[in-house]
Amino acid sequence: MYYTLFALHVSLDISKSITGGISRAATRNGAILIAAYAIVGLGWQVAFNSLLNQLVSGLNTSGAAVSSSTTILSVDLPMSVLAVLAFVFLILLQYLALVATRVFVGGYERSIPNDVLTRNIPLAIVNLFVGGIVYTALFVIGSFVFLIPGVIAYLAFVFMTFYIAVEDENFIAALSDSWSLTRGNWIRLLLLFVILFVIAFALGIVLVIMSFALSFLSQMASALFSALVFIPLSVLSLGVLAEAFIQLRNEDSPVASSEAI
Numbered sequence: 001m002y003y004t005l006f007a008l009h010v011s012l013d014i015s016k017s018i019t020g021g022i023s024r025a026a027t028r029n030g031a032i033l034i035a036a037y038a039i040v041g042l043g044w045q046v047a048f049n050s051l052l053n054q055l056v057s058g059l060n061t062s063g064a065a066v067s068s069s070t071t072i073l074s075v076d077l078p079m080s081v082l083a084v085l086a087f088v089f090l091i092l093l094q095y096l097a098l099v100a101t102r103v104f105v106g107g108y109e110r111s112i113p114n115d116v117l118t119r120n121i122p123l124a125i126v127n128l129f130v131g132g133i134v135y136t137a138l139f140v141i142g143s144f145v146f147l148i149p150g151v152i153a154y155l156a157f158v159f160m161t162f163y164i165a166v167e168d169e170n171f172i173a174a175l176s177d178s179w180s181l182t183r184g185n186w187i188r189l190l191l192l193f194v195i196l197f198v199i200a201f202a203l204g205i206v207l208v209i210m211s212f213a214l215s216f217l218s219q220m221a222s223a224l225f226s227a228l229v230f231i232p233l234s235v236l237s238l239g240v241l242a243e244a245f246i247q248l249r250n251e252d253s254p255v256a257s258s259e260a261i
Contacts, residue, residue: 012188012244018195020247021240027109030235033100037231040096044089050074051082094125100235101165104242120168127164131171135160155189156182162245181248192244196237203233 024030053074077085102116135157143150156179163174182189 012185012192012248014188014192014195017192017240017244017247020243021104022236023239024104024107024242025236025239029103029108029110029112030239033096033103034232034235036096037093037100037235040089040092041231044086044093046075047082047086047089050077051079051086054079054082091125094128095121097161097238098124098128098165100238101162101242104239105162105166105246124164124168127169127171127174128161131160131164131174134171134175151190152186155186155193158182158189158241159245159248162242181245185248189244192240196240200230200233203230 098121099112099116103112106116108116138153138157139150142153157175159178159181160171160174163169163177164171169177
């Protein structure tokens with residue numbers, strides 16, 4: 001008796017990815033993650049804007065006023081303190097991305113296990129950071145050589161962060177596994193991203209109109225409105241990708257195809 005095994009590559013179900021992703025994000029934990037992203041993102045934006053404001057002021061030898069775009073949500077602190085704060089908030093954003101990925105893939109709706117919050121955090125963050133640089137470089141280089149290789153790189157390695165966060169892989173293994181997982185589904189993944197882009201673009205139009213209206217009140221109100229729109233959208237997009245990852249990972253597995261005696 002013998003068994004013939006082969007890798008079954010299935011097609012990504014786009015509608016299931018979207019509806020399932022919404023279900024994963026529209027939970028108590030999803031709301032907590034949105035709030036956490038808002039707080040940490042605001043902290044990072046204040047630190048970054050303040051640091052940028054001081055750098056621009058230092059380079060401005062003419063005495064002209066600094067553009068208001070660099071003074072929104074800024075504080076007056078020593079540059080060294082601002083640099084440390086910006087770095088800390090950036091690490092916290094990486095940590096939130098790690099936890100959010102684990103929460104959505106794990107399907108945790110109302111509580112978050114300690115393992116999700118603490119498992120292999122330092123090494124995972126390092127791999128996310130370095131892997132993110134490599135991923136971006138592959139996309140930029142591919143786009144510079146010719147647009148299509150850049151798009152393929154973006155789609156083929158999109159699940160790198162999921163393998164790092166969920167499977168505790170290093171970024172090299174994660175890139176390789178993401179390539180294998182997405183192979184045969186690049187067009188469907190592209191369509192999924194196009195749908196997400198259209199949603200973001202539509203919200204962007206609303207954002208521009210509302211920001212213009214709110215700018216008469218204050219630039220602070222306009223900036224906060226932008227965050228209220230795009231932070232939930234970012235978390236929702238992560239939920240959609242988590243659903244797509246689960247769908248492909250669970251179904252793209254070796255199965256017994258025939259049996260002979």
